[in-house]
Amino acid sequence: MTSSQESSPNSQDAKASFEAAVEKYHARIFQLVYRYLGNYDEADDVTQETFIRAYRAWDNFRGDAQVYTWLYRIALNLCHNQKKKLTRRQQAEGQSLDTPSDNADEDENRSTDVPDTSAVPWNTLERKELNQQLFEAVQGLPENYRAVIVLRDIEGLSYEEIAQVTNSSLEAIKSRLFRARNLLRTRLSSYIMMSDDASGAKN
DSSP states (O other): OOHHHHHHHHHHHHHHHHHHHHHHHHHHHHHHHHHHHOOHHHHHHHHHHHHHHHHHHGGGOOSSSOHHHHHHHHHHHHHHHHHHHHHHHHHHTTOOOOSOOTTTTTTTTSOSOOOOOOOOOGGGOOSHHHHHHHHHHHHTSOHHHHHHHIIIIISOOOHHHHHHHHTOOHHHHHHHHHHHHHHHHHHHHHHHHHHHHHHHHHO
């Protein structure tokens, strides 16, 4: 038996395990990327690139992190790169940029004990147009804020998992999340009040 034949069972096992990961996590990775980029075609491309890169590195994946947090890290890095490309393209085309500066959380580590307030009340945003407002508000957040909102309040990752994905401290994650939620509440306050008033009128 040749050496290539001897190694084929391991190769087959690796391929099978990777295919199982793709089947299990493809939808979650796509949702993450789509929520982050806000464009279906771009999300599709970045999701494909995520799994291409994961496949190339699969044999070296040692399991130091959960598979999905490892995939999330790859996807998030690609999202950051894609956002930078889009920003440069918009600037070259002379388009106005509405996204706030990503330096908004530059002092996030000054307070290491930020209270963990409740998540944004997604359930109150029941109507389609309000969900669209939420989607647009998330897109308008600085990148670091948008990342923690998507990972925590939409994907449901723990603080520890988000810290692994973003390579940040727990204190930084809590601080970003606190500020991101406050920004969203401020921007969505009028829509949330409209929803609450509509619900009250029905009752």
